[in-house]
Amino acid sequence: MIPAKLFSRSLIQNGFTTRFYYTNRVNKATLYSRISPLGSPDKSVEAELEAWLKNGNNIRVAELQRIIHDLRKRKRFTQALQVSEWMNKKGLCAFSPTEHAVQLDLIGKVRGFLSAESYFEKLKDQDKTEKTYGALLNCYVRQRQIEKSLSHLQKMKELGFASSTLTYNDIMCLYTNIGKHEKVPDVMREMKDNKVSPDNFSYRICINSYGVNSDLEGMERILAEMESQPHIEMDWNTYAVVANFYIKAGLPEKAIDALKKSEQKLDNKDGTGYNHLISLYASLGNKAEVLRLWGIEKEACKRYINKDFTTMLQSLVRLDEFEEAEKVVKEWESSGNYYDFRIPNIVIVGYAKKGLHEKAEVMLENLMKKGKATSPNGWGVVATGYLDQGQVKKAFGCMKIALSLSAEKGWKPNLRVITSILDWLGNEGSSRDVEDFVTSLKRIVPVDRKMYHALLKANIREGKRVDKLLDLMKADKIDEDEETKTILAMKSS
16 A cells, blocks of 8 residues: 555645556657657657757747646656757747746756756846746755745745745645644745635645644644635545545544545546545445445546556455455456556565465466566565465475566565575585575675585585585685584584
C-alpha cells in the first residue's frame, strides 16, 4: 500500500492527473511528433529543433509553447527547458512575463533556486511582474527555503504582488513541506483578511493541516466552510483527504460517509480517483467496495494502465484476498499492457509475507516458463521465507536463481540467508555446488571468510586437498581464525 504520509500528500497535491495512452497510429510528421518520443531526460531536443529548421520546416511559436506545456505535464522538465531556452535564444518571439515565468520555473526545477534567482535578477523591470515574482517564490518553496520564501513574500506584498490565491497556497505548501502544519490556518486567515478567495487547493491543504494534528473538529469546521462557499465546486480529492484522516482516527462510519461523497464527485473516467478510493476502502478492510469500484473503473475507463493494476493488487493483498489477486494478475497479463515484473511481484511478496512460499515460488516459475523476466529480489524474498521455515535446501535453490539473474541496481542478497546457506553447503553440499554458489556470489558481494570456510569444509569432506584454497584465501587477505583451524583439523580426524 502507499505509505500514509505519501498517500495524504498525493491526495492534497493532485487535483486531476492526465492518463497517457500510446498507440502505433502513423500520422504526418510534426515537430511535436519528433520530440515527444525522446523520453529519456538525457536526450537533448535541441538537435531535433535545429534539424527541423535545417530541413526547411517552419516553426510556429504556438507549437513550441504546446510542446513546452506537454513536456512539463509529463515531468520532462530538462527537455522543456531546452525548448524554452532555444526559443528565447533564436528570438522567435519576444518573451512576455508569462514566458519568463515558465522558463524561470523550469530553471528552478532543473538547476535549483540559485540559478532561478540569477535569471530573475537579469530580467528587465517591466518583466518583473506578479507572474515572475510568483514563479521565483514557487522555486524557493519547492526547495524549502524558508527565509528566502518569507522575505520574497514580504517584497511581493510591498509591491502589491501578493494578491493571488497561488501566492498564499505556496506559503501553505511551504509550511506543510517543513512539517509546520499549525501555521497553515494562520496563512489561510491572512488570505481571507486580505480579501483573497481560497480555492479548492487552499481548503484542502488547510483541512490536511488540521487532520495531521488530529484536530478533527477543526478539519470538519473548514470542510463545512468550504462546502458553503458559492464559488467552490467540491471535488473528490477533498473528501478523500477527509476520509483518510477518519480512517487513521478509527472512525469507519465517518470515513465511509466521506468516501461516498468523494465517489459522487468523481469524474466517470478518472482512474486516479478510483485508485485512491480503492486504496482507502482496502484500509477499511472493505472487500466488497474494493471489488465494486474496480468493476466500475474497468467499465468507465475502458483501458486501464499498470498503475491501476498495481493499486488493485496492493489492496487485495492487504485484504488477504489472494484468489482475487491472482484473477487480477491474469487480467493484467491479457490486457496488452507492457510487462512490468513489479505487478505480479506484489502478489509474490504478499504470499511470502504470509508464509505461503510455495505459492510465491510457483508464480515465479510460471513467469519464467512464459519467458517473462523475474527479479533477484523476488527470488530472494522467497529464499528468505524458506529459510525462516527451516527449509534451507529450498532457500538454496531460490537463491541460486536470484544470483543467476542480472543483478538489479543496488540489489544485495540477504546476509543472514547467505550465511545460513553457506553453513549448510559446507556441511552437506558437494564441493561443486559450493564452488558454483560462491562464484555467483562473488559477482555481487566481496569474498569473505564464510565463503572460504564453506569451500574448505566441502572439499575436506570429499577428501580433496585444500592447499590452493588456503593460498587463495591468503591472497584475498583473509587470515585464518579459530574456526578455520577447527575446519582444517577435520583432515586428520
